[in-house]
Amino acid sequence: MDIKAASTILEKDNYGDWSVGIKSYLMAQDLWDIIESTIEPPKQEDDEAAFKDWSDKNFMALQLIQNSCGPDTVSEIKEIKSAKIVWNTLAKKYNVPKNTNTGNVDYIALIKAVQSGDWKNAKEFLKLHPNALSEKITFMGKTALHIAVAAGHVHIVEEMVERMSEENLEIRDNGGLTALAEIVLVGNHRMAECMLRKNKHLVSIGDKDGILPVVTAMVYGNKDLARYLYSLTPLEDLMPEKGVSGATLCTQAIYTRTLDIALHLIRLYRPLALALDREKLSPLYALASMPYAFPSGSRLVFWKRWIYSCIHIESACATNEICLNIQQVEKRESDQVKTMGSGVKHLYEMKLAHVQSHELLRHMCEEISNSNDQERRRIGCVYSAIFRAIKEGIFEFVYEIVRGNPDLVWSYDRNSRNIFLTAVLHRQSKIFSLIYRLQVKNVIVYSRDDSKHNILHMAGMSADSTQLNRIPGAALQMQRELQWFKVISFALYFFAMPALLAC
Incomplete structure (x- = not known):
């Protein structure tokens, strides 16, 4: 042993x-x-x-x-x-x-009864020791309610909650978790409703790091429970001044494709777009990391593109309804999907995500425009988000941010490469094409990075394997690389060749 x-x-x-x-x-x-x-x-x-x-x-x-x-x-x-x-x-x-x-008091009998789902014996024990429900009875400081939650016995949880005071429901174990925090790990909706009917303040009690239950539910992928907890969590608890829960909820909602929650939260409080989560990343950066959220990240065959274009999604402004009841909106959307064939469901969900992400990006761009503080932009991962989007090939993200904030066209990464040098390095042709709309294209094309490499050097460097793997066969891959080099050479000839020859 x-x-x-x-x-x-x-x-x-x-x-x-x-x-x-x-x-x-x-x-x-x-x-x-x-x-x-x-x-x-x-x-x-x-x-x-x-x-x-x-x-x-x-x-x-x-x-x-x-x-x-x-x-x-x-x-x-x-x-x-x-x-x-x-x-x-x-x-x-x-x-x-x-x-x-x-x-x-010998609590081992109570522990065994609760773990095995034996409410009869547990009830007898509690008659003899009525204060046992408020005692920590394990090494980890768990109460009997914590144990019942971990064992998944809903009927015992309901009986215990009925007998406990609101204060006792707020007891934390040695790890700083309440019984509700234990519930969100397993995603049991019925247990959560039972506790919150008795004490709604539980949604505002975070763990030892200050992370609220709604965030934990989202992190563990329990979306339905996260939506329910979000509808009960006060907005002020998600403000950046209260900690990282609000920003973390936004980023996790984006990562788990629960864009309705992220959009609703950013609409209510736009500064969250540049707030940092527990990983020191902003929701803006999270969105830049998700190609699925934009049309440029979806490769569809011609007949799917046609079906996609025929699908009508109500304006993302309709997400105002989430403020009233986020679960009802989700049910309405689900009913709409059920009326379609199974082959169309995926396309519907894809287009819904694209509409929501476009609206989300629009609000984020407005927040960037309202923030002229360069340091806040840096801390809010604005610059790193742009270059992450370029690497992922998210044309819509780069286009919307640069259009709403033209000064960001002069953004540079840590290697002093601008947007267009980076686009060529990662072979993102559509993003590079934005250069033709600029009046200062010759200045941008001529720029060099820390290693004195210009845009032609970027074209000569090896492309990302993810980009090359989309082209079948080594011969066609080589052909594509040569085409890139010719296009950049052609651009240099018209934009900056006189300056290059003068070096």
Whole structure:
């Protein structure tokens, strides 16, 4: 049997919780009799087998207790070879009365009943010990409600919530998680509704890092539960001033293709577009990382393109309805999809994502226009988002941002490459074509990066494998590379050749 260190380390002010956890574990491992035995341990010369059995159990119990103590406490008890003596020594050291309820209640029976879904026995236990629902009864500081949630027993959760106060529902374990936070990990909608009917404030209680339940639900891909929690979460809890939950919810909604939530949140508070999430990335950068969200990232055969063009999506402005009831909007959209054939459903969802992402990008561009602070743009990942979009080949993203903010055409990456040098390097022809609309095209084409490479050098460098793999056969790939070099040479001839010859 493996001996693991306890998650709760014994300190001066937590002996009650510590002793409950240690006792429960010792009983679960059939080691508690070593501590509570009132008879002398067997002697080796009298019964060698009994002595060996006692020695093994004593060693494991002793190790468990030592592993759950801090360095100072261990130094005081390391010479003691009896687990029972160590237990009594610690009880005496921390001056805990022997009749303390926390120390004497045997919670292992409650734990086993809850884990097995046996509400009858759990109910009997709670009649004898009504305060047990508010006690932390495991090493991790879990309450009986936490255990019921993890075990997935909805009926037990509902019975316990009915008997608990609103304050008890807010009890956190040692990891800073409430029982609701445990629910969002598994995505049980019925359990969440049960708790939130009793205490709606639970949606505003974050974990130890301040991450709200709605964000955790989205991170774990529980979209339906995330929508329900979002409808109950106060907007002020998602503001950047309150932490990273708002920005993280936006970025995760984009990553998980739940664009309606991201759009609704950005519409309500546009500065979130440039706020940083827990990974130090902004929603703008997240959108630049998702080719699926734009038509340029979708490659359709001709008949699918025709069907795509025939699909009508209501203006993304209709997402105002989300403010009233986000779940009803989702149901209405789902009903629309059901009326279509299965082959059209994918195209409908694709076009819906494209419409929503275009509206989302429009609001983000307006926020960029309102922010003339270069430092805020840098921190908000505006420049890195542009170059990420170029790498991904998202023409719409680059076009909308540059059109709304013409000064961003002078953006440079960390290698001092501008938008068009980067477009050539990644073989993004449609993005490079934007150069023909500029009056200063000759200046931009002539620019060089930190290594003194110009745009012709970019064309001569190896293309990304992802771009080349779209072209079948090595011969056609080589042909494509030569075409790129010829096009850039032609552009240089008309735009900047006189300047290049003068170098």
